Amino acid sequence: MILVGTIRxxxxxxxHDPRTIALIVVVPTLLITLIYFMYxxxxxxxxxxxxxxxxxxxxxxxxxxxxxAMLRERTSGTLExxxxxxxxxxxxxxxxxxxxxxxxAVQAGVAAxxxxxxxxxxxxxxxxxxxxxxxxxxxxGVALGLLCSAFARTEFQAVQFMPVVVAPQLxxxxxxxxxxxxxxxxxxxxxxxxxxxxxxxxxxxxAHADATATMWRDLIVVLGAVVxxxxxxxxxxxxxxx
Amino acid sequence: MLDGFACAVLRGxxxxxxxxxxxxxxxxxxxIVGVQVxxxxxxxxxxxxxGSPRLRHKVGYVTQAPSVYADxxxxxxxxxxxxxxxxxxxxxxxxxxxxxxxxxxxxxxANLSGGQRSRASLxxxxxxxxEVLVLDEPTVGQDPLLRDELWAHFRRxxxxxxxxxxxxxxxxxxxxxxxxxxxxxxxxxxxxxxxAVRAAAGTDDLDQAFLRLIRxxxxx
Numbered sequence: 001m002i003l004v005g006t007i008r009x010x011x012x013x014x015x016h017d018p019r020t021i022a023l024i025v026v027v028p029t030l031l032i033t034l035i036y037f038m039y040x041x042x043x044x045x046x047x048x049x050x051x052x053x054x055x056x057x058x059x060x061x062x063x064x065x066x067x068x069a070m071l072r073e074r075t076s077g078t079l080e081x082x083x084x085x086x087x088x089x090x091x092x093x094x095x096x097x098x099x100x101x102x103x104x105a106v107q108a109g110v111a112a113x114x115x116x117x118x119x120x121x122x123x124x125x126x127x128x129x130x131x132x133x134x135x136x137x138x139x140x141g142v143a144l145g146l147l148c149s150a151f152a153r154t155e156f157q158a159v160q161f162m163p164v165v166v167a168p169q170l171x172x173x174x175x176x177x178x179x180x181x182x183x184x185x186x187x188x189x190x191x192x193x194x195x196x197x198x199x200x201x202x203x204x205x206x207a208h209a210d211a212t213a214t215m216w217r218d219l220i221v222v223l224g225a226v227v228x229x230x231x232x233x234x235x236x237x238x239x240x241x242x
Numbered sequence: 243m244l245d246g247f248a249c250a251v252l253r254g255x256x257x258x259x260x261x262x263x264x265x266x267x268x269x270x271x272x273x274i275v276g277v278q279v280x281x282x283x284x285x286x287x288x289x290x291x292x293g294s295p296r297l298r299h300k301v302g303y304v305t306q307a308p309s310v311y312a313d314x315x316x317x318x319x320x321x322x323x324x325x326x327x328x329x330x331x332x333x334x335x336x337x338x339x340x341x342x343x344x345x346x347x348x349x350x351x352a353n354l355s356g357g358q359r360s361r362a363s364l365x366x367x368x369x370x371x372x373e374v375l376v377l378d379e380p381t382v383g384q385d386p387l388l389r390d391e392l393w394a395h396f397r398r399x400x401x402x403x404x405x406x407x408x409x410x411x412x413x414x415x416x417x418x419x420x421x422x423x424x425x426x427x428x429x430x431x432x433x434x435x436x437x438a439v440r441a442a443a444g445t446d447d448l449d450q451a452f453l454r455l456i457r458x459x460x461x462x
Binding site for chain 1: 275313
């Protein structure tokens with residue numbers, strides 16, 4: 001009940017901010033369109049990169065939005081006030097997770113629809129799986145955003161966390177250099193970064209008609225990372241502060 | 243922050259917490275609502291340790307800076323907080339009416355004046371009909387007429403059995419309390435009725451009384 005109210009409240013906040021909605025929905029689609037024109041005439045390269053980006057962009061956007069939203073909750077005093085009410089930490093964390101997860105589903109849905117229909121993206125596997133992995137990755141962005149907001153005192157600082165969290169994952173996820181061609185220590189780092197698994201899962205969907213065991217394992221790793229980030233996020237939410 | 247501080251706030255009364263800014267009023271209030279880390283000592287609210295889960299349905303808190311969602315309307319804010327206490331839209335509308343914001347219910351909090359914002363914040367605290375209402379400077383920046391109405395409302399809540407603790411740094415509000423706690427630099431200087439504080443200091447003016455009590459302490 002409190003969770004439902006919290007989800008509705010967060011979505012209402014979003015609804016009052018049409019510009020943010022537009023950015024959420026349009027930006028990943030525009031970027032994928034950009035990739036389309038960059039790789040015009042090289043459909044293989046476009047398929048590979050656009051597919052990976054369907055995982056990367058939602059993650060990035062949702063990470064940024066969530067960390068700022070949660071930081072505002074912390075700095076505006078509303079978080080402190082909520083902690084004097086019957087709200088539970090999980091109501092808040094799942095409230096943000098579900099509300100922004102829904103926004104992410106719209107975002108991934110639009111981006112995938114445009115990529116498949118207008119830009120001619122082709123994958124051996126189903127588009128539904130692509131969207132599923134894409135949304136899971138967005139939810140991972142939400143969960144990490146909630147966690148990272150605890151380490152920022154200002155929105156300035158929160159924004160700085162984006163390159164810290166996103167860039168290494170993007171560089172090491174196998175998009176620029178295949179993971180099995182990296183130096184051992186880079187591979188080791190890559191192996192503990194969740195985005196490596198979501199990009200691998202998307203690649204699996206691209207290459208195989210049916211869902212593979214590797215893809216399911218990768219998806220479970222990503223969802224496991226979501227749970228770990230949410231649990232750590234809950235630990236950073238303190239009812240009592242100094 | 244608060245040293246050797248012992249006091250009791252009675253049920254069904256309006257208690258004024260007075261003192262200059264930085265004196266520890268907010269720390270005390272945060273300790274009562276259970277969001278302050280208390281290094282030593284005990285704070286008991288309605289027979290339970292402050293901050294215990296069963297108190298969360300019974301305590302309302304208004305922070306000094308209005309803590310409502312600026313990107314929601316007054317009504318959306320009030321309904322969200324009503325929902326936290328498992329109350330519906332009518333409870334939210336009543337609270338909005340109490341703080342005189344019915345005409346602005348559909349407006350975004352971001353577009354309200356400072357005084358209206360703090361009233362929106364107040365509405366979200368009273369919406370759950372708390373047994374203990376802790377208000378940190380709720381009347382700052384309010385129109386005198388409205389301030390009068392708000393105080394009448396606090397008195398009404400107390401008459402209905404609620405415990406109201408209001409902080410202020412303006413002394414003219416002190417006379418409207420049943421009991422006063424005067425705080426300075428974390429030390430409780432007086433804990434008495436306004437009449438008794440006046441008598442002890444030998445002046446009718448509470449501002450002067452506070453001054454004399456402080457001077458008396460410094461001299462002693």
